[in-house]
Amino acid sequence: MERCPQCRGRIKDTVCARCGVELDQVLDIEHQAEVLVQNCIHNLLMSRNDKALALAIQAAKLRNTLFNQAIVDFIKRQGDVSI
Ligand SMILES: [Zn+2]
Numbered sequence: 001m002e003r004c005p006q007c008r009g010r011i012k013d014t015v016c017a018r019c020g021v022e023l024d025q026v027l028d029i030e031h032q033a034e035v036l037v038q039n040c041i042h043n044l045l046m047s048r049n050d051k052a053l054a055l056a057i058q059a060a061k062l063r064n065t066l067f068n069q070a071i072v073d074f075i076k077r078q079g080d081v082s083i
Contacts, residue, residue: 001030033063040071049081 009018
């Protein structure tokens with residue numbers, strides 16, 4: 001995250017340089033989503049598509065980015081998932 005979700009100001013460490021809001025919890029959630037995506041890709045490479053899809057969906061719920069949604073769509077298109 002490069003910009004404050006509240007005011008769009010630049011983020012300095014875990015605090016917004018413009019409005020001063022603490023963003024550590026938001027940054028933690030962003031990190032959790034990144035870890036989920038990494039685990040998702042690992043499971044996808046191991047052909048564990050059901051697990052990969054579950055992780056991708058969790059990541060997209062935490063952080064709904066185009067990339068995270070694209071992974072969900074990609075895995076669903078593989079047609080080898082039961083979720
Ligand atoms: Zn701000």
